[in-house]
Amino acid sequence: MNTPIRVPGWVGPALIAGAGTAMLAWTWGKCADPLIDFGRELYVPWQLSLGRVLYADVAYLNGPLSPYLNALWFRLFGIGIRTLVICNVAILAAIVVLLHRLLEQMSDRLAAAAAGLTFVTLFAFGHVTAVGNYNFVSPYCHEMTHGLLFALAAFCCLARHDRTAGAIPVAGAGVAVGLVFLTKPEPFVATSLASLVWLGLGLRARGATLGRAGRLFGAFVGAALVPPLVALALLGRSMPAGEALRGTLGSWPWVLGGQASSLAFYRDLMGTEHLGASLGAIARSTAGYAAVLVPTAGLALALHGARWSWRIAVGGFLLVALVLGAFSAPSAWLEAPRALPLVTLGLAVAASGGLLGPRRVPALALAVFALALLAKIFFNVHAYHYGFVLAMPATLLVVVALVGWAPAAITARGGCGALFRAVALACLLVAALTHLEVSGRRFAAKTHPVGGGADMLLADARGPVVEAALGALARQAAAGQSLAVLPEGVMLNYLSRRASPTAYTNFMPPELAFYGEERMLAALRAAPPDYVALVHKDTREYGVRFFGHDYGRRLYAWIRRNYREVATFGARPLHDQRFGIALLRRVDTPPRT
Numbered sequence: 013m014n015t016p017i018r019v020p021g022w023v024g025p026a027l028i029a030g031a032g033t034a035m036l037a038w039t040w041g042k043c044a045d046p047l048i049d050f051g052r053e054l055y056v057p058w059q060l061s062l063g064r065v066l067y068a069d070v071a072y073l074n075g076p077l078s079p080y081l082n083a084l085w086f087r088l089f090g091i092g093i094r095t096l097v098i099c100n101v102a103i104l105a106a107i108v109v110l111l112h113r114l115l116e117q118m119s120d121r122l123a124a125a126a127a128g129l130t131f132v133t134l135f136a137f138g139h140v141t142a143v144g145n146y147n148f149v150s151p152y153c154h155e156m157t158h159g160l161l162f163a164l165a166a167f168c169c170l171a172r173h174d175r176t177a178g179a180i181p182v183a184g185a186g187v188a189v190g191l192v193f194l195t196k197p198e199p200f201v202a203t204s205l206a207s208l209v210w211l212g213l214g215l216r217a218r219g220a221t222l223g224r225a226g227r228l229f230g231a232f233v234g235a236a237l238v239p240p241l242v243a244l245a246l247l248g249r250s251m252p253a254g255e256a257l258r259g260t261l262g263s264w265p266w267v268l269g270g271q272a273s274s275l276a277f278y279r280d281l282m283g284t285e286h287l288g289a290s291l292g293a294i295a296r297s298t299a300g301y302a303a304v305l306v307p308t309a310g311l312a313l314a315l316h317g318a319r320w321s322w323r324i325a326v327g328g329f330l331l332v333a334l335v336l337g338a339f340s341a342p343s344a345w346l347e348a349p350r351a352l353p354l355v356t357l358g359l360a361v362a363a364s365g366g367l368l369g370p371r372r373v374p375a376l377a378l379a380v381f382a383l384a385l386l387a388k389i390f391f392n393v394h395a396y397h398y399g400f401v402l403a404m405p406a407t408l409l410v411v412v413a414l415v416g417w418a419p420a421a422i423t424a425r426g427g428c429g430a431l432f433r434a435v436a437l438a439c440l441l442v443a444a445l446t447h448l449e450v451s452g453r454r455f456a457a458k459t460h461p462v463g464g465g466a467d468m469l470l471a472d473a474r475g476p477v478v479e480a481a482l483g484a485l486a487r488q489a490a491a492g493q494s495l496a497v498l499p500e501g502v503m504l505n506y507l508s509r510r511a512s513p514t515a516y517t518n519f520m521p522p523e524l525a526f527y528g529e530e531r532m533l534a535a536l537r538a539a540p541p542d543y544v545a546l547v548h549k550d551t552r553e554y555g556v557r558f559f560g561h562d563y564g565r566r567l568y569a570w571i572r573r574n575y576r577e578v579a580t581f582g583a584r585p586l587h588d589q590r591f592g593i594a595l596l597r598r599v600d601t602p603p604r605t
Contacts (some may be wrong), residue, residue, distance in 0.1 A: 021249065024116075024125030028108060031129055035137040036101065042458040044093065045143050046471040046478050047547060048552060049190045051503025053154055057082035060093055065250040067259035071528060075262030076243055077194035078154035084264050092466025097149055103161055104148045111543050112163035115412050118173060118378075122433070123416030126440060127408040133444045135404045138348070139454040140447060141394035142472075147400060154188070155262075156401040157390055159199030162191040163381070163538040166203055171374065172211045177218065182211065182228050186235025188425035193240055195262070197267050202384035207232070210377035217373060218392055266526050276555035281398065283391025290391035297350035304332070309418070315428035325434035333438040337445070343416035345446040349393045352406040356382050359413055369419060375409075379421035382406035411440065463507045477582040481545060481593045482508055484579050488595075488603060493542035498567065499559035501593075521554040521563055523537050533567050539600075542601045544575050546594040548585035558586045574599060 036373055044050040059070050060083035066076055085093075085099045092418045108128060116124035166188035171508030173181040192203045211232060216227045237486035240260055247256035258265065276285060282291035315324065360379035363372045382405040386393060387427035393403050423429030423576030425504075460475025461468055463482075471478065485495065485508045495510040499519040505512055516523065516533040524532065550557055575596035597603065 021121065023265060024128065025112060027125055027459045028112065028128035028132055032105075032108065032117050035132055039137045039139070039149070039455060041148075041468065041470045042455045043097075043137065043139065043144050043147050045145050046462050046469065046474055047410045047503050048092045048143050049145045049152035050150050051501065051506055053082065053094065053151070054093065055502045055506040055517055057086055057096075058512065061086040061091065061269065064163070065246065067255060068251045068510070069515055071527065072259075072525075073263045073266055073519065073523075074153070074196050075194040076247065076259055077191060077239075078158050081158065082154060082282075088268070090466065093150075093463070094466040094471055095103050100149050100151070100154075100157070101219045103157060105147070105159055107157075107164060108132070110161075110168055111408065114164065114167055114171065114374070114378075115408065118374050119416030120410045120420075125526060126415045128263060128412040130179060130411050131404065134395050134407070134447050135400045137451070138361065138396055138400055138447060139181075139451040140394075141453070144454075146397050153399075155195035156199065159195035160401055160404075162188045162195075163199055163203040163206075164509050166192070166207050167210070167374070170207060170214070171251065172379075173211075174214055174373070178588045179228060179494055183231045183235040184230040185211070189232075190236040190239035193236070194262065196262065197264055198385060198388055200380045204236075205384050206569045207380035209380050210373060213373045213376065244459050253363060254399060275525065277521075277553045279475045281389055281392065282551065287391065292345060292392065293350045294354065297348055298354055299560045300344060300348065300349055301355065304435065305414070305432075308432055309422065311402065312419075312422045312429060312432040313425060313427040315431065316355050316426045321428045323426055325430035328437045329434035332357070332435045333441055336439065336442045340442070342446045342450065345443045346394065346396075346450070348443060349403050349407060351394050351416055352393045352410065353383065353386050353390055356386065356406045359409060367421075370416075378405065378409055382409050411436075414438075448469055470593075474582075477591060477593055480581040481595060483580075484581070484595055485510065486544065488578065488597070489543055493601070494539075494543035495543045495545060496536065497545045498565060498571070499551070500545070500549050501545065504545055504547070504593075511541075513541050519559065519564060519567060520549075521551055521556060524564060528562060529566055533570060536567070537569065540574065540598055542598055544571055544598075545595045546571075547595065548583070548587075548591045548593065550589065572603055573598065579605075 021392055023531055025374040040160050041116050056070055060066060060079055064070055066079055068077075072079060082096060082099075085095055087100070089095045092235050108131065111131060112124050112128050115127050116531065133428060140145050140146075144150060148157050151157045167184040169181040169188060171177075171186035172186070175263075189204050189207055190199070193200045210226065215228065220228075234520075237444065237489065244256055249258050250256075251259070255277075262270040269351070279285040358384065360376055362368060362380060362592045365374055368375050385402045386406055389398055389402050390604035393399060393406075395403055395407060408599055415433055418436070419429030421429070457472045458475075460471045460473070460479070461474045462471045463469060463476050481504060484498045485504070489495070489510065494513045496503050496512050502512070502517040504510075505517075515531075516527070516532055516535060519532060546559075549559065551559070551563075556562035574600055577594055579595045580592060581595070583590030585592040
């Protein structure tokens, strides 16, 4: 006889909170990279908190919401890495709560708990790649995490509308979608498509009249326009209307202009650079899913009316966990998300076909959301790198399907759904432990303190080089003297509290493609920095390797003509694979006395 598992309501949230607290303690101070990406996430709001204006004084490719929100945190709680990390942890907690509410309504408590634990262990604090920042504590781009927060808020509003049929939740969803617009195109497209699907199918299921549907869609669209219009008006107070509009649009001109697709980095990211290899990886991952789950489903259905189903489930869990843990390669689990586009598409088809019953509308909407986010990495999906946000909704939807929907369907047919659920949980456990083991090696290498006080972080072997460069700046540069870091490393500006005299924070291939090298060089000529730091960066993922040799040659030549090298820390930068930083002083800048 099959007995449904009854889990007290507090157990799932308690387990998720405990796991999240343990992950936070384990990774404290180790999530951020000392030079790459996260420095921009600190430098830009620091400058805004001092009165500089986004887009007018600080060049920025994305929408205005995240920089100004982070600047608000700095103004309220003080400037520091610790401030931003604590605020991000609070946002992470809100995301966990919204995810759990949504997924529990769509499935059951056990499935929602499994999804929450998967999110906390694989995505929220992950560090699988050499570079940090692909996590929710110190994200490479706050637009992604903030966008996800407001997307989930929109979905919760729509779920409330399903229960109350009121217009206010629909307007609330529209406002949330409008806020997502002020982040990046990826979350906005995914959120708006999913919201329209949810609202439209929900109204159809309730038999809403054409007039009522029109009024609700009007409320949704009208509310969604409010945040962009407010942003346009606020930016228009500090810059011409055209520049304010361009700032409000964020990176849409970059995306629609085709600059992104012209870079090899984005083709490789999507998996189209080597499409044949990507398709092969997807096929292997899909075969792995089938090899484990199809026989399990068949056995579970064959155990019709089996007694002691919980004992069978426990035995299946232990057996599968031990076998997979002992004999499967870690790389197989790191590559397992490759099949997510196909599996998520299958779930969307199942939902649209009515197989999920009353849950079909939110399930289909979330499947649309997940597929739209996967578009950027469609043929190259992983749970790390950009996948920490882009692959997360699809992964959690699959978790809910494996732990909740599929076992329920097997049980409804008289089979042993508990066995299928146990095997799915065993697979999730092995996958989580594999990712944690890889991340653990990354965290263990971060033993070198950089910065101090509220700005202290732990870095890998680059840490002493960064700290030495900061020490030299403190000794040699007078108070108020400016610094430009090329091609990337604005973290040095932030930690040394030295502003760049130009609007540009990065001089990497994407920025050069968008702004133009001549424009950036003209800005340096018009306001030459007192000091320049050349930071080693191998940019082969963009199809060019070193700044000054393979790209940015005119910028590099101007620096060499007008600046004299005063110190080198580590290896000579931009020369080979070894890391180093060179500090240069403008020839007419007197040294500190």
